[in-house]
Amino acid sequence: MHTKDWRQWYDICRIDFAKGERGRRQKKREVNRLVERYNPTAIEKKWQQQWEQDEIYRARDDDPRAEFYALTMFPYTSGDLHVGHWYAMAPSDTYARYKRMKGHNVMLPMGFDAFGLPAENAAIKRGIHPYTWTMENIERMRGQLKTMGAGFDWSREVITCLPDYYKWTQWFFTKMFEKGLVYRAKAPANWCPVDQTVLANEQVLPDGTCERCSTVVTKRDIEQWLGKITGYADELLDFSGLQWPDAVMAMQRNWIGKSYGTEIAFGIDAPGVSEKEIRVFTTRPDTVYGVTFMVLAPEHPLVPLLTTPDRRSEVEAYVEQSRRATEIERLSTEREKTGVFTGAYCKNLLSGEDVPVFIADYVLLSYGTGCVMAVPAHDQRDFEFAKKYGLPIKVVISPPDWQREEFTEAFVDLGIMINSGQFDGTPSEEGKQAVSEYIERQGWGRRTTIYRLRDWLISRQRYWGCPIPIVYCPDCGVVAVPEDQLPVLLPEDAEFKPTGESPLARHGGFVNTICPQCGKPAKRETDTIDTFLDSNWYFIRYASPHYNNGPVESVAAAKWLPVDQYTGGAEHAVMHLLYARFFWKVVRDLGLVSGDEPFIRLFNQGQILGPDGQRMSKSRGNVVAPDEQVAAYGADTFRAYLMFLGPWEDGGPFNLDGISGIWRWLNRVWNITQDHIESITSADESATRDLRRFTHKTIKRVTNDIERFRFNTALAALMEFTNHLYRATDAGPVDTEAWHEATDALLLLTAPLTPHIAEELWAHTGHPYSIHTQAWPEYDAELAREEEVTLVVQVNGRLRDRLTVPVDIGEEQAKQLALTSEKVQPHVGGASIERIVYVPGRLVNVVLR
RNA sequence: GCCGGGGUGGCGAAAUGGCAGACGCGGAGGACUUAAAAUCCUUUAGGGUUCAGUCCCUGUGCGGGUUCGAGUCCCGCCCCCGGCACCA
Numbered sequence: 052m053h054t055k056d057w058r059q060w061y062d063i064c065r066i067d068f069a070k071g072e073r074g075r076r077q078k079k080r081e082v083n084r085l086v087e088r089y090n091p092t093a094i095e096k097k098w099q100q101q102w103e104q105d106e107i108y109r110a111r112d113d114d115p116r117a118e119f120y121a122l123t124m125f126p127y128t129s130g131d132l133h134v135g136h137w138y139a140m141a142p143s144d145t146y147a148r149y150k151r152m153k154g155h156n157v158m159l160p161m162g163f164d165a166f167g168l169p170a171e172n173a174a175i176k177r178g179i180h181p182y183t184w185t186m187e188n189i190e191r192m193r194g195q196l197k198t199m200g201a202g203f204d205w206s207r208e209v210i211t212c213l214p215d216y217y218k219w220t221q222w223f224f225t226k227m228f229e230k231g232l233v234y235r236a237k238a239p240a241n242w243c244p245v246d247q248t249v250l251a252n253e254q255v256l257p258d259g260t261c262e263r264c265s266t267v268v269t270k271r272d273i274e275q276w277l278g279k280i281t282g283y284a285d286e287l288l289d290f291s292g293l294q295w296p297d298a299v300m301a302m303q304r305n306w307i308g309k310s311y312g313t314e315i316a317f318g319i320d321a322p323g324v325s326e327k328e329i330r331v332f333t334t335r336p337d338t339v340y341g342v343t344f345m346v347l348a349p350e351h352p353l354v355p356l357l358t359t360p361d362r363r364s365e366v367e368a369y370v371e372q373s374r375r376a377t378e379i380e381r382l383s384t385e386r387e388k389t390g391v392f393t394g395a396y397c398k399n400l401l402s403g404e405d406v407p408v409f410i411a412d413y414v415l416l417s418y419g420t421g422c423v424m425a426v427p428a429h430d431q432r433d434f435e436f437a438k439k440y441g442l443p444i445k446v447v448i449s450p451p452d453w454q455r456e457e458f459t460e461a462f463v464d465l466g467i468m469i470n471s472g473q474f475d476g477t478p479s480e481e482g483k484q485a486v487s488e489y490i491e492r493q494g495w496g497r498r499t500t501i502y503r504l505r506d507w508l509i510s511r512q513r514y515w516g517c518p519i520p521i522v523y524c525p526d527c528g529v530v531a532v533p534e535d536q537l538p539v540l541l542p543e544d545a546e547f548k549p550t551g552e553s554p555l556a557r558h559g560g561f562v563n564t565i566c567p568q569c570g571k572p573a574k575r576e577t578d579t580i581d582t583f584l585d586s587n588w589y590f591i592r593y594a595s596p597h598y599n600n601g602p603v604e605s606v607a608a609a610k611w612l613p614v615d616q617y618t619g620g621a622e623h624a625v626m627h628l629l630y631a632r633f634f635w636k637v638v639r640d641l642g643l644v645s646g647d648e649p650f651i652r653l654f655n656q657g658q659i660l661g662p663d664g665q666r667m668s669k670s671r672g673n674v675v676a677p678d679e680q681v682a683a684y685g686a687d688t689f690r691a692y693l694m695f696l697g698p699w700e701d702g703g704p705f706n707l708d709g710i711s712g713i714w715r716w717l718n719r720v721w722n723i724t725q726d727h728i729e730s731i732t733s734a735d736e737s738a739t740r741d742l743r744r745f746t747h748k749t750i751k752r753v754t755n756d757i758e759r760f761r762f763n764t765a766l767a768a769l770m771e772f773t774n775h776l777y778r779a780t781d782a783g784p785v786d787t788e789a790w791h792e793a794t795d796a797l798l799l800l801t802a803p804l805t806p807h808i809a810e811e812l813w814a815h816t817g818h819p820y821s822i823h824t825q826a827w828p829e830y831d832a833e834l835a836r837e838e839e840v841t842l843v844v845q846v847n848g849r850l851r852d853r854l855t856v857p858v859d860i861g862e863e864q865a866k867q868l869a870l871t872s873e874k875v876q877p878h879v880g881g882a883s884i885e886r887i888v889y890v891p892g893r894l895v896n897v898v899l900r
Numbered sequence: 901g902c903c904g905g906g907g908u909g910g911c912g913a914a915a916u917g918g919c920a921g922a923c924g925c926g927g928a929g930g931a932c933u934u935a936a937a938a939u940c941c942u943u944u945a946g947g948g949u950u951c952a953g954u955c956c957c958u959g960u961g962c963g964g965g966u967u968c969g970a971g972u973c974c975c976g977c978c979c980c981c982g983g984c985a986c987c988a
Contacts, residue, residue, distance in 0.1 A: 296904095296905095297904070297905095298903090298904045298905065298982080298983080299904095301903060301904055301983085302903085302904075302982090302983055302984080304903090305902090305903065305904095305983075305984055305985095306983090306984080308984090308987065310987075310988090312988080331988075332987095332988065333988060334987095334988070335988080346988090386986085388986080411986095412986090413986040413988095414986080414988075415986080415987070415988090417987095418987050418988075419987075419988060420988095422988090423988045424988080425988090426988090430988070431986090432986050432988080433988085435986095501987085501988095502987095503984095503987055621982075621983090622982095624982095624983080625983085625984095658982090695912085695913095695923085695924070696912060696913085697912060697913055698913090700905095701905095701906090701913095703912080704912090706911090706912085708911070708912075708925055708926075709911085709912060709924055709925040709926090710925090711924095711925075712923085712924040712925055713924080715924090715939090716923095716924085718939090763912090763913075763914085763923085763924095764913095764914070764922085764923080766923080766924090767913090767914075767922065767923035767924075768922095768923085769923095770923055770924075771922080771923065774923095777940095841919070843918070843919050845918085845919095845968085845969070847968075847969085848918095848967090848968060848969040849969090850919060853919065874955095885968085886968075887968090888918090888968050888969075890918060893918050893919090894918055894919080894969090896918080896968050896969065897968090898968045898969090
């Protein structure tokens with residue numbers, strides 16, 4: 052004992068003199084604590100080593116129990132585990148532990164998303180190799196993850212930057228190439244001038260900046276590899292059978308943006324132009340008679356052909372200007388519409404009218420056909436454009452009660468068609484069909500659907516990524532590297548400073564190769580794959596992480612896949628989760644997995660913010676470091692505190708104000724479960740029943756709460772239970788058996804939430820190792836049932852009295868009791884009673900006339 | 901603008917249409933201590949009222965409604981967060 056402890060011992064002895072019964076009990080507890088005090092640092096390390104040694108979290112392929120695949124999004128190898136990682140992983144670990152105790156063969160794997168720009172940028176900055184940087188980070192993060200005490204199966208660890216993983220990423224690429232699911236195309240791509248690479252649409256933030264470095268993104272025409280995600284658009288809109296948050300499904304639907312409409316041809320007759328028509332897409336074919344001009348996107352290929360000589364200089368200037376315009380400028384909502392006349396006209400085949408053709412940057416080349424039929428009377432954008440350039444506004448849908456007054460804004464609602472020839476008098480909805488049918492009969496167009504979703508741009512001009520396994524042969528063309536030559540290794544000695552060209556392009560030993568088909572000299576593709584493709588299938592690899600003959604072994608795939616429960620941040624609602632669903636369907640079509648969806652149940656945890664309500668970042672100085680908190684309170688306290696803050700899906704500002712509450716609670720658990728309670732078989736019967744009722748009620752509550760991911764209320768229930776145990780011992784003798792039932796339940800229920808202290812106390816209370824392989828306690832509904840309830844008595848809906856009555860009280864008796872209550876009487880007085888509402892076990896409401 | 905999700909004590913938050921504020925933090929008071937820390941006990945929505953551990957009123961962003969009864973359901977606003985945004 053330390054000097055300080057001797058001092059406390061002395062103090063405790065004094066308490067004995069000073070106090071009566073209560074003092075004696077308090078002394079006993081303090082003696083216990085002194086003998087062996089809750090010391091998380093010591094016990095946590097000990098058990099982590101023990102669990103690792105015994106491999107108790109190893110998910111075994113030959114385990115006959117029903118398997119449960121619990122997955123939390125693997126972290127990017129940024130360097131340090133922050134509070135956000137804990138907030139994401141501690142509850143998912145708790146849930147996995149719960150499932151394990153419920154008798155499932157649980158797989159909770161962990162790995163690292165290890166390719167990507169930050170590694171390369173950090174490497175450039177510090178002059179070390181991205182591989183070194185990444186692997187050192189993994190080493191550190193793995194250590195930090197282990198301090199969490201999470202039941203990860205480390206034997207299944209997957210690291211995406213290692214050849215035994217990316218070999219199969221490449222293999223998938225070649226399979227997709229064979230099926231035409233990846234293809235090359237020259238297209239305007241989002242270009243980040245700082246990262247010196249192209250970005251997928253999803254990686255450009257709404258304000259037009261780069262997701263990674265916040266630089267304003269520009270456009271560039273580059274030959275790119277694209278993934279044909281649009282081919283799966285309709286299937287991706289089908290979420291049937293999935294238990295996903297509505298918000299995520301809504302976001303994906305929104306992103307895919309399917310709309311139904313009609314493609315309509317407009318006639319062109321320009322000298323030297325072979326095209327005789329130009330097609331537009333519209334969702335409002337009922338307004339086709341109101342077209343007064345046509346607008347093409349500035350980049351539209353027909354623009355140079357249609358432009359008349361007298362308009363050429365102005366048109367070219369405008370095209371150049373909009374090409375240079377950044378996303379930010381284009382996105383400013385308040386921005387006035389601009390455009391120029393091309394000098395050309397086209398014919399509205401339905402009305403026979405000739406309308407002028409404009410170009411304007413409010414029309415996007417990438418959506419629809421890159422041109423729109425402008426109906427200023429019924430589209431606000433067209434309206435503004437028409438007003439500005441003095442173009443006619445022709446009303447073809449009559450607003451209700453319209454007295455032919457001039458429009459001050461477009462009438463965009465549905466209505467009755469007018470000025471529309473044979474269709475006059477037709478309601479819009481019907482008119483859409485009628486006009487479309489007419490157009491189809493005439494061969495001027497067809498009904499169709501289009502999508503906002505674009506194909507996924509998957510090549511990157513950077514070094515630290517998976518090389519694209521493609522060879523360009525002068526004779527054979529574009530050739531995929533055959534399986535027996537995979538992986539195409541990423542050379543270690545490349546000069547990887549960004550230049551806009553892929554760093555691999557300057558690595559002669561890499562670039563120069565021979566064609567796998569004809570054996571003649573050829574060049575390798577030098578772009579690398581977007582890291583989102585790496586993370587598309589890591590969860591598939593977990594099923595058989597060491598399998599060498601394919602990305603996944605079929606028996607393991609059938610056993611473990613798909614993922615039963617996936618948890619992760621909402622920031623991946625579109626990108627990762629949409630790409631992964633797409634990829635899964637590709638893998639399914641390759642016959643490697645079965646089922647249409649990779650993640651059956653999805654849960655998005657909220658985002659944890661700094662104490663100031665802002666995103667945690669070093670520059671703001673609002674970062675809470677988990678390592679410090681673990682050192683101060685232990686992992687159990689810290690993880691439980693994160694779960695206690697509020698509902699998991701909410702996230703929110705994080706501060707440490709309340710952490711002492713959890714610390715105190717765990718100390719109370721520590722003390723109460725080790726208190727020696729005298730065996731008194733003649734303990735008061737009702738006290739025993741009371742204790743058992745509380746035990747079983749708590750089992751029920753905690754089970755329900757964990758099942759619903761409400762860890763905050765599960766912990767509250769456990770605190771109440773702990774408080775009740777203290778009250779029970781204070782109140783008098785306790786039945787030994789009931790007491791042990793209670794403390795056992797307390798420890799078992801606590802085990803998934805705070806695994807170390809639960810294991811330690813499980814041993815202290817004389818149980819066999821390990822608590823984490825025990826069965827989850829079942830509650831007995833009969834024991835949990837209350838014998839008495841509080842019946843609320845209301846008069847006209849206002850609370851007047853509370854009565855404690857037996858649960859099985861009859862309706863008449865309850866009403867009688869309510870009416871005769873002293874507190875109720877004055878409020879009823881002599882008034883006549885209209886009726887009495889009785890809700891069994893809840894209330895009696897006396898309604899006066 | 902459109903699509904999602906929210907708004908409850910000093911704070912984090914609870915609450916199948918039925919006792920608003922469980923649980924925890926913080927505060928106040930007390931016990932123990934030379935003292936402090938730790939621990940334990942009491943108390944803590946606001947206002948009024950009482951000899952009282954009494955009784956009453958108000959209260960879940962704002963305004964209406966449905967209902968015997970609304971934090972919860974409906975209608976209309978305001979504000980906050982997330983997503984999308986000139987999508988034809």
